[in-house]
Amino acid sequence: MNVELCLDLQVASKAHDLPSSEQLQHWASSALKGLREHAEISVRIVDNDESQELNFQYRQKDKPTNVLSFPADLPPELELPLLGDLVICAPVVTREAAEQQKELFAHWAHMVVHGTLHLLGYDHINDSDAEIMEQLETEILTGMGFPPPYESVA
Numbered sequence: 001m002n003v004e005l006c007l008d009l010q011v012a013s014k015a016h017d018l019p020s021s022e023q024l025q026h027w028a029s030s031a032l033k034g035l036r037e038h039a040e041i042s043v044r045i046v047d048n049d050e051s052q053e054l055n056f057q058y059r060q061k062d063k064p065t066n067v068l069s070f071p072a073d074l075p076p077e078l079e080l081p082l083l084g085d086l087v088i089c090a091p092v093v094t095r096e097a098a099e100q101q102k103e104l105f106a107h108w109a110h111m112v113v114h115g116t117l118h119l120l121g122y123d124h125i126n127d128s129d130a131e132i133m134e135q136l137e138t139e140i141l142t143g144m145g146f147p148p149p150y151e152s153v154a
Contacts, residue, residue, distance in 0.1 A: 003029045003036060006081075010044040015090035018045060019108045027109045030140050031116035038081040041119065043088065043112070051089035066092045067111045069118035086115040102149075106141075110149040113140050 007025045011018065019027075024043055032039050046054075051064035058068065071084040088111055097107035117133055124130035138148045 003032045004038045005029045005032060006040040008040070008042040010042065012050060013045045013047045013090040015045070015047065015094065017094070017104060018090060019105055023105065023108075024112055027112040027144070028116045030144050031113040032120070033140075035120055036081070036083070040080075040082045041116065042085040044085065045088050045090050048089060048091050051087065051092065054087055064089045064092050066096060067115040067118075069115045071119050071121070083116070083119040086112070086119070088112070088115065102147075106146045106149075109144065109146055110137065110141060113137055 005025060005028055007021065007028060009021045009024060028039075028041055028043075048064040051068070052062065054068055055065045056062045058070075059065075066089055068087040069084065070087070072080075072082040074080055074082060088108075093107055093111055094104060096102075097104045100107070114133075114137060117136060122129070122133045122136065124133045134150055138150065141147075141149050
């Protein structure tokens with residue numbers, strides 16, 4: 001099943017080496033494959049200040065974070081393809097990729113897939129849910145040719 005994805009991209013970051021709209025679209029579509037035929041997602045790329053502000057406002061954590069997911073809260077009878085919004089903090093993604101010795105765009109792809117799965121209702125609050133989500137992320141990312149996201153670099 002092909003995925004028809006409408007991705008609205010907002011860049012509110014001064015960071016360089018950001019993925020293209022086409023890359024973001026491909027990564028999100030790969031996360032949706034087999035799960036949704038039609039979807040609309042907004043992706044906003046931000047810097048530390050905006051990420052920290054949103055993370056504090058919505059999660060009571062006073063620090064920037066890699067990705068925040070805001071699922072659309074629509075009544076089911078509307079049957080709209082709107083999944084929700086992702087806010088990705090470019091400096092955090094860049095820092096984490098370096099710390100974890102991962103290729104930058106491999107980590108970007110992971111954040112987009114991770115956030116998209118959250119929009120679909122997947123979570124990692126408890127161990128069993130985390131195991132399911134991590135397995136799915138690994139399948140999606142390795143299917144695109146990226147290394148498994150949760151393996152340590154030796």
